[in-house]
Structure formats: C-alpha cells, structure tokens
Amino acid sequence: MAEPVVEQAAHTIRAHHEFRGVRTAEHFFTVPLDHWPSTRPEDAGNGTRETITVFAREFVSAEHTAEDASRLPWLLYLQGGPGGRGTRTTSLSGWMKAAARSFRILMLDQRGTGLSTPADRTSLPIQGDAEAQARYLTHFRADSIVADAELIRNALGSEPWTVLGQSFGGFCALSYLSFAPEGLSEVLITGGLAPLDGPAERVYRATFQRVAERNAEYFAWYPEDRELVTRISRHLEATQERLPSGERLTTERFQMVGSFLGGNTRVDALHTLLEDAFVPSRDGERLSDAFLEQVHGLVSRASNPLYAVLHEAIYGQQQATDWAAWRVLAEFPEFQPRAEEPLLTGEMVYPWYFEQDPALVSLREVAELLAAKQDWKPLYDVARLNANTVPVAAAVYRNDIYVDFQLSMETAAAVRGLQAWTTADFHHDGIGEDGEGIFNRLLGMVRGTN
CATH class of the missing domain: 3.40.50.1820 (Alpha/Beta hydrolase fold, catalytic domain)
Structure with missing residues (x-):
C-alpha cells in the first residue's frame, strides 16, 4: 500500500x-x-x-x-x-x-x-x-x-x-x-x-460453529431457557410486539440477544433477561415492557451504526464481502428463525438489519454498495x-x-x-x-x- x-x-x-x-x-x-x-x-x-x-x-x-x-x-x-x-x-x-x-x-x-x-x-x-x-x-x-x-x-x-x-x-x-x-x-x-x-466467509464458518457450541453450553446451565427461547420465538411469529422505538420485534432480531453469550461477565445476565419475558394480559400472555426495553438496548444500532455498516468491511481485502455472514448462515439451519429450536446468534450482520432497525434503514443502499465493493485495499x-x-x-x-x-x-x-x-x-x-x-x-x- x-x-x-x-x-x-x-x-x-x-x-x-x-x-x-x-x-x-x-x-x-x-x-x-x-x-x-x-x-x-x-x-x-x-x-x-x-x-x-x-x-x-x-x-x-x-x-x-x-x-x-x-x-x-x-x-x-x-x-x-x-x-x-x-x-x-x-x-x-x-x-x-x-x-x-x-x-x-x-x-x-x-x-x-x-x-x-x-x-x-x-x-x-x-x-x-x-x-x-x-x-x-x-x-x-x-x-x-x-x-x-x-x-x-x-x-x-x-x-x-x-x-x-x-x-x-x-x-x-x-x-x-x-x-x-x-x-x-x-x-x-x-x-x-x-x-x-482469505475471504470473510471463513471467519463466519468458524464463528457460527463457536456460537452453536456456546448455545449448547448455556442451555446446559439453564435448561429451562431452551424452552423459553423457543416460546418467545414462536410468540413473535404469531403476535406483533413492538419495541419502545415503535418498530416490530421480529424473531431474528430477538435472536441478537445472543450477544450475551460472548462473555463470562455477561452470560448469566441472559437468564435474568429471559425470565422477565412474559406477563399476562386480557388478550393472553404478552412480552413485558421491562423485557422489551432491555431487548431494545441490545438490538438497536443507534449508538454505533458503523458497527453494522462496516462490520464485514473489516475483513474485506481486494474482494467483495457480499454479505458473507448471511450467505454462510444457510449452512447452519439451526440459526434460522423458524428452526424447531432456534439458536441465539452472535455478532454477525445481515441485510435485514437495514430493513428492521430505524437507525439503519436510511443507510441500506450505502451498506449494499459497501458489501459489493471489490477493490478494498489490503489491511x-x-x-x-x-x-x-x-x-x-x-x-x-x-x-x-x-x-x-x-x-x-x-x-x-x-x-x-x-x-x-x-x-x-x-x-x-x-x-x-x-x-x-x-x-x-x-x-x-x-x-x-x-
């Protein structure tokens, strides 16, 4: 260079x-x-x-x-x-x-x-x-x-x-x-x-495997949370729940709470987050305001939009990243939102971030252009x-x-x-x-x- x-x-x-x-x-x-x-x-x-x-x-x-x-x-x-x-x-x-x-x-x-x-x-x-x-x-x-x-x-x-x-x-x-x-x-x-x-894909093939192993470890510690994560996921498919910022909470966005799995100091806090999930209502059980408020802080990129926009670009060297994590995800069906028992995800960034997060919606075309860029300089x-x-x-x-x-x-x-x-x-x-x-x-x- x-x-x-x-x-x-x-x-x-x-x-x-x-x-x-x-x-x-x-x-x-x-x-x-x-x-x-x-x-x-x-x-x-x-x-x-x-x-x-x-x-x-x-x-x-x-x-x-x-x-x-x-x-x-x-x-x-x-x-x-x-x-x-x-x-x-x-x-x-x-x-x-x-x-x-x-x-x-x-x-x-x-x-x-x-x-x-x-x-x-x-x-x-x-x-x-x-x-x-x-x-x-x-x-x-x-x-x-x-x-x-x-x-x-x-x-x-x-x-x-x-x-x-x-x-x-x-x-x-x-x-x-x-x-x-x-x-x-x-x-x-x-x-x-x-x-x-090497391409970004090899990073995500390795880290998806690590995240799957960490899910298994977590659910072994808190077996009741395995059922609870599935229950929340199915609930979000059937019921519109909205974050404090107004947009709908989807299953794939809920899966982002797996960010807790990346540490010793935070992993047990995932259990206390999940235990607040449901409250009764006249229309049946709903997700609690306390739970939705905490999830919003985990899934919004309002405070650090460059994390989403440039995340894959940190691996780009003289070739396009082309949404590598999204493409590799197809090789790991257990992370799909509609899997029988969906796993929680790690730090991967997907195109739908720029459709579901209000802080990122206006940057969707920018993100697409960066994902398609082929002439990145060596890092x-x-x-x-x-x-x-x-x-x-x-x-x-x-x-x-x-x-x-x-x-x-x-x-x-x-x-x-x-x-x-x-x-x-x-x-x-x-x-x-x-x-x-x-x-x-x-x-x-x-x-x-x-």
Missing part, C-alpha cells in the same frame, strides 16, 4: 478536569479524511483536502504530579468495534488502573465515533447520495485509523508508544504493525488477532509482519465466539516474535473481567519480566 501523505495534525485541548483520583484532558485533532489523496481523483488539482476531527481523552493518575506526568510515556487504547467510541469512565479501574501507574493513557474515539466527526444516518447525507456516502465510509477502516494515530502521536510529540488493542482494536494494532511499526514501542492485544488473508502487510521487530503479546481466548481461536493462532504464527497467551479462563470480554491482571501479564510478556 502507498505511504500516506504525511502532514501535521492541528491540535487543540479544550478542557481539563480532575475527579476521583484522575486528571483528564480533552484533545481534538484535525486530520485528512483521506490519507492517500491520489485515490480521490475528484480532489485532484483543487489544492484542498477534506478534513475531519478526531477526539481523544487523556487520562493521568492524580498520584503523579503534573511535572512527573508530563514525562510519562503514552499508551494508546484502541477500542473494539468497528464503530465503538472510546471507553467512558469516571475513575481508574481494571486495566486503566494498572496502566496509569506508568503511562499517560490516550483513549481514542476512532473516526466516526464519539466526539470525533460523526458518521451516522443524520450526518452522512451531508456527503451526498448513497454512492458519495459509501465512498466517504471507505476511509473509516483500520488503515485510516492507524494513519490518524500516527498524526496524533506526532502532534503530541510522543516517542514510539505502547498500543493496547481490544477486539477490533487488535485488528487495528495489526494494521499498525504492518504500515507504521516505527510508531510503536510495544503492542498488547486482547481478543483481537484478525485473519490476515495487512504479511511480509512486514513476518519480519516484525516490535515486541507484541496477545491474549487469545480459546472459546471466543467473536474472534476464532484457530484463526487467531494462524495469525499469531505469522507475526514474528508475537507471544500468545492462550487461555480458556476468559471469553471475549476478558479485559472487562480481569483487566488489571491481563494487562499486567501482557506487559510483563513484552518486557520479559514474567
């Missing part, structure tokens, strides 16, 4: 705050929409480049004086997603508590999220028609996020920094190692070793990863339903010097369950102190 056009990012700090043992600063950076302007012929010759804003919040432990803090090295946190804003927190705990002992933490709102220039159903029409919006969103993948990070690092005057990538943030860290390793001193990855090549440089010299440690979860273990280990073997810690103690949300322990372990691995 061509080198990005390097320039200085405009940088402002708009606010400082101190509370509960932490000091924060709010950083805003102006970066080019397209770091590779030659790919936009419509801009050629006009002497201008479209820019966007990228926001990041700095966290420093109040245990450090201001003078001492200014000498601390930076740690950049890359959030999961795509489409996830940086973590909002009001105190230092978990991995942040551990990191703040020796780092200044920079919590990035990746482009299009949080306080960065938004990309959603309200803002995207500013770009023009569906084709213009789709073209705009091609600049919101990991390669552009990495180019933003390098401009930000230079604007902060940072030496090569430490990067911690969770889930999709780990995918971004692999792109960072591919295209700008000179900006990295060490890399920590949790649940985020992406496949480096990784395998040769460069084979020759990597940056210390890297990764937590790889054996039963992860979102990032497949076997595919992760293929990638681990392809990155020279990468140390993989494999464990069945955690699922995809391990960093939320024992963030301090996982962070300290990975940091010790890259520094040779474990």
Whole structure:
C-alpha cells in the first residue's frame, strides 16, 4: 500500500478536569479524511483536502504530579468495534488502573465515533447520495485509523508508544504493525488477532460453529431457557410486539440477544433477561415492557451504526464481502428463525438489519454498495509482519465466539516474535473481567519480566 501523505495534525485541548483520583484532558485533532489523496481523483488539482476531527481523552493518575506526568510515556487504547467510541469512565479501574501507574493513557474515539466527526444516518447525507456516502465510509477502516494515530502521536510529540488493542482494536494494532511499526514501542492485544488473508466467509464458518457450541453450553446451565427461547420465538411469529422505538420485534432480531453469550461477565445476565419475558394480559400472555426495553438496548444500532455498516468491511481485502455472514448462515439451519429450536446468534450482520432497525434503514443502499465493493485495499502487510521487530503479546481466548481461536493462532504464527497467551479462563470480554491482571501479564510478556 502507498505511504500516506504525511502532514501535521492541528491540535487543540479544550478542557481539563480532575475527579476521583484522575486528571483528564480533552484533545481534538484535525486530520485528512483521506490519507492517500491520489485515490480521490475528484480532489485532484483543487489544492484542498477534506478534513475531519478526531477526539481523544487523556487520562493521568492524580498520584503523579503534573511535572512527573508530563514525562510519562503514552499508551494508546484502541477500542473494539468497528464503530465503538472510546471507553467512558469516571475513575481508574481494571486495566486503566494498572496502566496509569506508568503511562499517560490516550483513549481514542476512532473516526466516526464519539466526539470525533460523526458518521451516522443524520450526518452522512451531508456527503451526498448513497454512492458519495459509501465512498466517504471507505476511509473509516483500520488503515485510516492507524494513519490518524500516527498524526496524533506526532502532534503530541510522543516517542514510539505502547498500543493496547481490544477486539477490533487488535485488528487495528495489526494494521499498525504492518504500515507504521516505527510508531510503536510495544503492542498488547486482547481478543483481537484478525485473519490476515482469505475471504470473510471463513471467519463466519468458524464463528457460527463457536456460537452453536456456546448455545449448547448455556442451555446446559439453564435448561429451562431452551424452552423459553423457543416460546418467545414462536410468540413473535404469531403476535406483533413492538419495541419502545415503535418498530416490530421480529424473531431474528430477538435472536441478537445472543450477544450475551460472548462473555463470562455477561452470560448469566441472559437468564435474568429471559425470565422477565412474559406477563399476562386480557388478550393472553404478552412480552413485558421491562423485557422489551432491555431487548431494545441490545438490538438497536443507534449508538454505533458503523458497527453494522462496516462490520464485514473489516475483513474485506481486494474482494467483495457480499454479505458473507448471511450467505454462510444457510449452512447452519439451526440459526434460522423458524428452526424447531432456534439458536441465539452472535455478532454477525445481515441485510435485514437495514430493513428492521430505524437507525439503519436510511443507510441500506450505502451498506449494499459497501458489501459489493471489490477493490478494498489490503489491511495487512504479511511480509512486514513476518519480519516484525516490535515486541507484541496477545491474549487469545480459546472459546471466543467473536474472534476464532484457530484463526487467531494462524495469525499469531505469522507475526514474528508475537507471544500468545492462550487461555480458556476468559471469553471475549476478558479485559472487562480481569483487566488489571491481563494487562499486567501482557506487559510483563513484552518486557520479559514474567
């Protein structure tokens, strides 16, 4: 891939705050929409480049004086997603508590999220028609996020920094190692070793199998919920139930509550969600308002539309993804809404999302164009990863339903010097369950102190 056009990012700090043992600063950076302007012929010759804003919040432990803090090295946190804003927190705990002992933490709102220039159903029409919006969103993948990070690092005057990538943030860290390793001193990855090549289909064949196994495990713990999930599914086919936002709750959308299955810290909460499902009414049993309110929060993409719009694009490399998860679903009939005992689904995205979710309906044509795009740029440089010299440690979860273990280990073997810690103690949300322990372990691995 061509080198990005390097320039200085405009940088402002708009606010400082101190509370509960932490000091924060709010950083805003102006970066080019397209770091590779030659790919936009419509801009050629006009002497201008479209820019966007990228926001990041700095966290420093109040245990450090201001003078001492200014000498601390930076740690950049890359959030999961795509489409996830940086973590909002009001105190230092978990991995942040551990990191703040020796780092200044920079919590990035990746482009299009949080306080960065938004990309959603309200803002995207500013770009023009569906084709213009789709073209705009091609600049919101990991390669552009990495180019933003390098401009930000230079604007902060940072030496090569430490990067911690969770889930999709780990995918971004692999792109960072591919295209700008000179900006990295060490890399920590949790649940985020992406496949480096191959079509998106192989990702979903692996993860559908993982999700099926996780369903079986869950229903073994809570056998009464097997009947309850089927009962809710049949009820939704026969009765119109509406979410608080007004649209009908369908069986396939209800199946999305399987997102709970992706973690140790949340899986048991699925049982308490389901037990609230039914209440009696004069017309027979109906789904309760409490249940519908909770389900709405799980199945709406209003807060992170890029997750749905760009989800398969994070696997697109020089070929169309063409709704890979939807096509692979046909190979797993047990996930079909009208299966005898339908299973709950994982994080896969399907075309009907853009028909049933009000936050996505107006983006349907944009999503179709992105699914059909065939000329995606590579996200990784395998040769460069084979020759990597940056210390890297990764937590790889054996039963992860979102990032497949076997595919992760293929990638681990392809990155020279990468140390993989494999464990069945955690699922995809391990960093939320024992963030301090996982962070300290990975940091010790890259520094040779474990």
